[in-house]
Amino acid sequence: MGILSARQIKVLQAVIVVYIHSGEPVGSRTLSRSSAFQLSPATLRNVMADLEDEGFLCQPHTSAGRIPTDQGFRFYVNNLAGMAAVSPAARLHVREHLEVVGGRLEEVLHDGVLTLAQLTPYVGVVSMPDFRQMIIRHIRFVKLHERRILAVVVSVSGAVQNVLFDSDTNFSQDQLNHSSNYLNALLGDLTLSGIKRKVLQEMASDKRGYDELFKQVLALSKSFFAKDPEQQSDVMLDGKLNLLEHPEFADVERMKNIFRAFEEKGSILKILDGALGGEQLRVIIGSESCCEDMRHCSLVTAEYGRVDRTLGQIGVIGPTRMDYSRIIPLVNYIADAMSRRLQN
Amino acid sequence: MGILSARQIKVLQAVIVVYIHSGEPVGSRTLSRSSAFQLSPATLRNVMADLEDEGFLCQPHTSAGRIPTDQGFRFYVNNLAGMAAVSPAARLHVREHLEVVGGRLEEVLHDGVLTLAQLTPYVGVVSMPDFRQMIIRHIRFVKLHERRILAVVVSVSGAVQNVLFDSDTNFSQDQLNHSSNYLNALLGDLTLSGIKRKVLQEMASDKRGYDELFKQVLALSKSFFAKDPEQQSDVMLDGKLNLLEHPEFADVERMKNIFRAFEEKGSILKILDGALGGEQLRVIIGSESCCEDMRHCSLVTAEYGRVDRTLGQIGVIGPTRMDYSRIIPLVNYIADAMSRRLQN
DNA sequence: CGCTGGCACTCAAACTAAAAGAGTGCTAAC
DNA sequence: GTTAGCACTCTTTTAGTTTGAGTGCCAGCG
Known part of the structure; x- marks a missing residue:
């Protein structure tokens, strides 16, 4: 058990090929006639019965032909299916x-x-x-209404995602532009969460001396990244x-x-x-x-x-x-x- | 013909109501029993036959009950259907x-x-x-790569559309920002095509004296609006x-x-x-x-x-x-x- | 020992026949 | 105008029968 004889394999393959094209259970007689088998239906029946015991074939009901099981198809795909050229x-x-x-x-x-x-x-x-795993090329903020902001995030592969969020402070579009520029200068081959981490790091190391612009970026980022799990x-x-x-x-x-x-x-x-x-x-x-x-x-x-x-x-x-x-x-x-x- | 008697209407309504709930053709006997009709099946049969002649009912086959035709439903919806309160x-x-x-x-x-x-x-x-009929609140341009530009268009109702296009000249993001600002200052309660028309007008009237910025906006708009029919x-x-x-x-x-x-x-x-x-x-x-x-x-x-x-x-x-x-x-x-x- | 022919058996699908059930149209009577 | 009665139609259901494809198993053959 477990290992299949060459003949069993040949029969299995024949059954599957015929079944794939006909969609009907295939019986021993059909097989004996159609294929290049020199075997009688009776012999094929024996082989098929063995294949059924091994779990490669099954019958919809007694006295119908055999159809391949998932395991049968699996064996076929792994070992038998010749790959046709793309037409x-x-x-x-x-x-x-x-x-x-x-x-x-x-x-x-x-x-x-x-x-x-x-x-x-x-x-x-x-x-x-998964947008969260994509490398970001651009982030740009658009002021919609008061503190409502639209972030347009573009990945290197050309995916565009719009993220809507509210910021705590009321930035002008100019301020948003500057923040965008700042942020875009920062990002290089990073995913969204990478950028998030980087911004946090920069903040921690506070080597920037907390200039006004940087504070803006921070505030903005905080609101923006809070929305991050917006998973499309x-x-x-x-x-x-x-x-x-x-x-x-x-x-x-x-x-x-x-x-x-x-x-x-x-x-x-x-x-x-x-x-x-x-x-x-x-x-x-x-x-x-x-x-x-x-x-x-x-x-x-x-x-x-x-x-x-x-x-x-x-x-x-x-x-x-x-x-x-x-x-x-x-x-x-x-x-x-x-x-x-x-x-x- | 054409006009229905009160009784015909009552029968029609009964047939439709029963049919809506049962999904099965309804016969004269069912109707005579269930409903508050004091009429015998035979009488109802006559009425139903008339309704069939008028095109309000039909039979799937001889000797089945009647089902409403589209015309029957139409009459019901227009004249008979009592509107239930929202639960x-x-x-x-x-x-x-x-x-x-x-x-x-x-x-x-x-x-x-x-x-x-x-x-x-x-x-x-x-x-x-139809995005083309929506009033635009914002247009903002994002530089993606060389002359490839992403326009983010936001309508008053909150619809966001991203339009990808190539401009003829290679603008910097700063230039794009200025153009965005210019354009946004221009638009008030206009649709995309309205904006297009307005830009063209401004160009024609050339009262702007063709300053550098305006030329930019023009060039940009030309490429952008060429893409306009991007109908979502x-x-x-x-x-x-x-x-x-x-x-x-x-x-x-x-x-x-x-x-x-x-x-x-x-x-x-x-x-x-x-x-x-x-x-x-x-x-x-x-x-x-x-x-x-x-x-x-x-x-x-x-x-x-x-x-x-x-x-x-x-x-x-x-x-x-x-x-x-x-x-x-x-x-x-x-x-x-x-x-x-x-x-x- | 492997292969095969033969045979009894099983089961689904197809077909046939008959009966049941629901409903109609029509007619004659109220 | 309404109704009861009746013959008729047509679908659905049921049951029974046949057909056909296919199997399992056994006995015999090389």
């Missing part, structure tokens, strides 16, 4: 729609999921970078309708579950960033996501970002019966394209 | 979740749809104001899952259609803003929306905004079999609460 059509599509110039971070991400939703029959998904970390989805085309989601109850998971994006985010800092590409199959509502879905995701720093995950959500050998390279390809675009 | 529970919920202080426009709108999605079994929907006008939806609970959407095909309409928000926006400038409250029943995918849905929407200016529509989308007498006052109530919150 020329897909490359062209990416070149035209994704590999364009610039744009805000949000737009780039949107282009990414949109492309995935168009090139696959699944749902495109991307986790938006989020996921973006596109192509939810694609799922409706798959027979496995004709069941209304199952559909509801998945759409529920989509609506409260927190659970998806948890799955996406769950094993953060792991491999560059991840495949999460069915119950591996530990999310009950997503038990019948798989995720294929890849990291995207700049060379030095991962920003988030982009990929697709589809039924466990997913065309992994086509999707995995595609997700990789698109993550790469996005990363390149973010690089400038 | 204390709903009032409390609104007070706690919607009638809070401040926040960006986007947050306010989000609170609005969320509240609707929680207080009704339908989908909350709000059309975001959009709709926000919440509570899509609610719809799945309704028996009328157990049919997968029908569900798909509606979710398709949700995904491409343009069509919804068209419906919402279609009869813009009309009544304060609108009810759109079934095919009246002229959107094939939404044929089985009704919308109840109300205008929201500041006293002097309508910003958009907020309301719900649900099955045509909607509890209008509860929903209409509720939507009104929530639109009011939102408008009040936006007022400050």
